[in-house]
Amino acid sequence: MKCTATPDCPGTIDADGYCDICGFPPRPATPEPTVCPQPGCTGALIDGRCTRCGATVGPQPAATPATGSVVSQGSAASRGSARSVRTGSSTSGSTRGRLGAGMVNVPRVPRIDPSEAVLQDPKVPEHQRFCGNGRCGRPVGRGRDGQPGRAEGFCTHCGAKYSFTPKLRAGDLLGGQYEVLGPLAHGGLGWLYLAVDHRLERRPVVLKGLLNEGDASAMQAAVAERRFLALVDHPNIVRIQNFTEHPGADGVPVGYIVMEYVGGTSLKQLLRRHRDIEGSYLPPDHAIAYILEMLPALGYLHSRGLAYCDFKPDNVMQTDEQLKLIDMGAVIAMDDQKSDVFGTPGYQAPEIAETGPTVASEVYTVGRTLAVLMMRVPAEHGRLGPLPGADTEPLLAQHDSLYRLLLRATDPDPDARFSSMEEMADQLTGVLREVLSLQEGRPHPGLSSRFGPPRKTFGVGDAVPDDPGALIAALPVPLVDPYDSAATLLASTSAVTPADLERELTAGLQSVVTARTESVELPLRLIRAALEFGDAADALRRLEEAELNDLLTDDWRLTWYRGQARLLERDWASAAAEFDTLYTALPGEPAPKLALAVTAELMAHHADGSDPAPARGRAAAYYDMVWRTDRTYTSAAFGAARLRRAAGDRRGAVEVLDQVDPASAVYTEARVAAVDTLLAVDRQGELTEPLLRDAGARISALVIDSNRRRAQARLRVLDAALQWLRLGRVPVEHAPLLDVPLDQNGVRTGLERCYRDLAHETDDLWERIALVEQANAVRPRTTL
Structure with a gap:
């Protein structure tokens, strides 16, 4: 029988009633979902709670303790799939929690009552039984000829003893303190039991023992887990409370870890529930918010020299509005070269058998987990295969930055991945802002930790910004490391040219050699000075020198400045390649995208006979x-409007320009550009009276300090109005346009005034004469 637990699972249902790949039983028929009654919400109700907004509607049914109900704690992954051996914020009680830097509303998950979480029939399914000998790992305890397999016995291949039965029963008292209520779940390394602490008013706790105490590797992992958990103290990591022992069947004491009870739902269960109800994966903003919440916990482990190793949806649990890492059995010291490494194939980094656990291998598991939460990752040979591409996965085609982040996180080359959880969180937050902006139709700005704000606005108007020097002067500048040895000196310099800057810096340094050797910011500042001075050759020479500096090898800022140097050389293709590389490395940063957008626009503008459409399309997308x-x-607003106007989308261009904030220094320019766009008529008869009056109203509403700019703005509208009247058009409305009647005499009088105002404002004699002549030519004819 084919698996029906998930639509894309290629497995089959074994005799024990579970899938041989995903480990789930067949999906039961579910009632037709009820749409959430909250205004504006498109989620569905399950157990009286909306899957999208989290609102509670009606009475809440109690969770059932049967198999397939919400598991309170622990991984339900099989031993075979959970192990790969190498040879080497919460808020107050609001109805919705906010995760992802406070930007995402995620449904709350109610805390499961401990008494309802105990398994009534605790068994390890046969398809999850494998030999505990790390050198063997063969299937054990499997049924034959219709007879069920033995839960205890010896491996027929290596002779190692195995046992998959719980060792504690309800009523057992451990250490005179912890009374067992029953098994909660089984994981790759042991059983989890629910107990109550008699010394703390019967507070629920979780006891974790061994799946097979005869397995030396598993015993070693359990001892290591105790040691690691004793050192761990993080709000997003399950907390260890105590250790206790209880005699086993042979009278030998067996150790148990006492952990806090986390009664909630794992991300894997949330994903399955979402797929059952809505038929899709988690929304990308929810998935990203979940991952962002857990990255600090992983970073905390790394700061203590530990690797989690088995990050996946099964091992992250949500309770109310808080997420926690559970099942610390695979945690290992990164410098441990002897112990086995546990993990899940399909999530584990491909190089881990050779390198052991590293930060890079941890980043890989996070990237894979994020992908699994959001999209279908095809299975190959019973495990997760490669990520899909943008050509087959619409989500990746829609969110290019998200796609690039996943590609970097799961790059086959460990050195190409994010260098830390902090760096990944920084870029993932930027990607989340883009996802939310597209999803909600409103901006989600945020400060960059790498770039300063834009220094100027380039490309104002409808002309392609064809001056590379002006572009470089406008693009954001990488932030200076305040702890760099030359940071203070760089902040106090006033020189402009590279030569003057170098002399000033040299004079200010107590030890030129030491500062040049230790400072990273000093050579970067000199490169930037050469670029701003317009000397591409000098900038490239300094870039080559910087690449020889061990402190600057593969520094992302070298790529940024190299792209600008290619801009100065007007080598658009090479500049685009540099900016594209940086975009892939920093997918959450807007600066590389802006640079890539204008470079692509310049490539289209200078296509030289080749088809400019692809480059123009990329430019428009990045803008x-x-x-x-x-x-x-x-x-970016002017660029996006410019390309929309060139594509014939006049209304779309005006819509973008109208979004410029009134507090912006270029607000007036944006409004005037919108008027120019409205009046940009390519065919006779396209200009209408409503368009003319819209343009006039926009100019009238502007507060323009300069008489010259005011005259120029009025001139645009009145000139278009005169051309419209010359075509024999007759206005329907009798209201004036820019304070003049909308007829030949009125418009001509207004134009005459504009030309004379411009003539009055200019200092150039010949320009003044030309403007007066234009005023005389356009003035209405009289009989005097």
């Missing part, structure tokens, strides 16, 4: 991505 997320990047 939109930046502007949609952060409205302080006004260069």
Whole structure:
């Protein structure tokens, strides 16, 4: 029988009633979901709670303790799939929790009553039984000829003893303190039992023992887990409370870890529930928010020299509005070269057998987990296969930055992945802002930890910004490390040219040689000075020198500045390649996307006979991505409007320009550009009276300090109105346009005034004469 637990699972249901790949029983028929009654919410109700907004509707049924109900704690993964041996914020009681840097509302998960979480029929399914000998790992305890397999016995291949039965029963008292209520769940390394602490008013706790105390490797892992858990103290990691012992069947004391009870639902169960009700994976903003919540916990372990090793949806549990890492059995010291490494194939990094656990291998598991939560990852040979591409997965095609983040996190080369959980969290937060901006239709700006804000706005108007020097002067600048040895000196310099800057810095350094050797910011500042001075050759020479500096090898800022140097050389393709590389490395940063957008626009503008459409399409996509997320990047607004206008989407261009904030320094320019776009008529008869009056109302509403700019703005509208009247058009409304009648005489009088105002404001004699002549030519004819 084919597995029906998940639509894409290729497994089959064994005789024990479970899938041989995903480990779940067949999915029972589910009633038709009820739509959430909350206004504006599209979620569905399950157990009286909305899967999207978290609102509670009606009475809440109690959780059932049967198999397949919400498991309170522990991984339900099989030993075979959970182990791969190598040879070497919460808020107050609100109805919705906010995760993902406080930007995402996720449904709350009610805490499961401990008494309802105990398994009524605690068994390890046969398809999850494997030999505990790390050198063997063969299937054991399997049924034959219709007869069930033995839960205890000896491996027929290596002779190792195995046991898959719980060792504690309800009523057992451990250490005179912990009364066992029953088994909760089984994981790759042991059984979990629910107990109550008699010394703390029967507070529920979890006892973790061994699945097979005869397995030396498992025993070693349990001892290591005790040692590691005793050192761990993080709000997103399950807390160890005590250790206790209880005599085994042979009278030998067996150790148990006493942990806090986390009554909730794992991300794997949340994913299955979402798929059952809505037929899809978790929304990307929810999945990212969950991962962001757990990255500090993993980073905390790394700071203590520990690797989690088995990060996956099964091992993250949500209770109310808090997430916790559970099942610490695979935790290992990163410098441990002797112990076995436990993990789950499909999530584990491919190099871990050779390198052992590293930060890079941990990043890989996080990337794989994020992908599994959001999309279908095809299975190969019973385990998760490669990530799908943007050509087959619509989510990745829609969110390019998210796709690039996943590619970097799961890069086959460990050195190409994120260097830390902090770096990954920083970039993932930026990606989340983009996802939310597209999803909600409003910007989600945030401060960058790598770049300063845009310095200027380039490309104002409808002309392609074809001056590389102006582009470099406008693009954001990488932030200076305040702890760099030359940071203070760099902040106090006023030189402009590279030569003057170098002399000033040299004079300010007590030890030139020492500072040049230790400072990373000093050579970068000199490269930047060469670029801003417009000397591409000098900048490239300094870049080559910087690449020889061990402290700067593969530094992302070298890529940023190399792209700018190629811009100065007008080598658009090479510049685009550099910025694209940086975009892949820093997918959450807007600066590389903005640079890539203008470079692609320049490639299209200088296509030289080749098809400009692909480059123009990339430019438009990157401009939109930046502007949609952060409205302080006004260069992106002008770029997006420029490309929309060129594509014939005049209304779309005006819509973008209208989004520029009134507090922006280029607000007036944006409104005038919107008027120019409205009046950009390519065919006779396209201009209408409503368009003219809309343009006039926009200019009238502007507060313009300069008489020259005011005259120029009025001139645009009145000139278009004169052309419209010359075509024989007759206005329907009798209201004035820019304070003049909408007829030949009125419009001509207004134009005459504009030309004379411009002539009055200019200091150039010949320009003044030309403007006066234009005023005389356009003035209405009289009989005097």
